[in-house]
Amino acid sequence: MTKYAVIVAGGTGTRMGSAVPKQFMLLNGKPVLLHTIDTFLRAYADLQIILVLPAPFEEQGKQLILQATTPSRIQMVLGGATRFHSVQNGLKKINEASVIFVHDGVRCLVTEALIRRCYEQTLLKGNAIPAVAVNDSIRMMEGNKTKVVDRSKLLAVQTPQTFRSNIILSAFGQPYNEAFTDEATVAEAAGHEIFMIEGEKENIKITLPADLLIAEQLSRKA
Structure with missing residues (x-):
């Protein structure tokens, strides 16, 4: 089946305390976002990438694609006011039956194995949402x-x-709701059952400076 990856890279560097957005920072000499893109390109030879970037970084995005x-196999679109709108902009480029991955551009340690497992489950169940167990003690404010x-x-x-296109494309036709924290919540609000799949502990999201240091160590062990 046709495959698309909508890779969302909307960060502006605020929490990293840097003028360089985290997706363009170097990880072992290579931009974080490029690690992510190349892993998806390796996972499937027929996979197409839709890269979603904020308007101020359009030129950097063009250079990165090269x-x-x-x-x-990569096209770029500009993001929106929220993650929902950014993903929605990317999905507008897809008009055929397909399997669609939506991925955080700064989860640069994602593996080809996880991508393929998500694809296989989606063929069977309609979607695959990777997750890992929580190890820390958790307390809730009341x-x-x-x-x-x-x-x-x-x-x-x-x-x-990861979703079959008929599920995610119709789900993103809904009006925006602040409760939409990720694609699974959007699909669930549209009435679809969500199916989890085992994620990977190393599949971290680069948010803070310490995350980049951890990613460097993990990538050297891979």
Whole structure:
């Protein structure tokens, strides 16, 4: 089946405390976002990438695409006001039956194995949402007090969140809602059952400076 990856890279560097957005920072001499792109290109020879970037970084995006292993399989669109609108802009480029991955551009340690497992489950169940168990103790605020939460019932959700096109394209036809924290919540709000799949602990999201250091160490072990 035709495959698309909508890779969303909307960061502006605020939490990294840098003038360079995290997706363009170097990880072992290569931009973070380029690590992500090249992994998806390797996963399937027929996969097409739709790269979603903020308007101020359009030129950097064009230059980055030229560095990818197969630039001809990548097109770029500009993002929107929220993640929902950015993903929606990317999905507008797809008008055929397909399997669609939606991935955080700064989850640069995603593996080809996870991408393929998400694809295979999506063919069977319609979607695949990777997640990992929560290891930390968790407490929930209730007014001025906290109470412990049973972490055995919690999952930390990752990407690529993967769907058959008929599910995700129609789901993103809904009006925006602040409760839409990821693609799974959008699909669930449209009435679709969500199916989890085992994620990878190393599939971290680069958000803070320490995350980049951790990613450097993990990538050297791969």
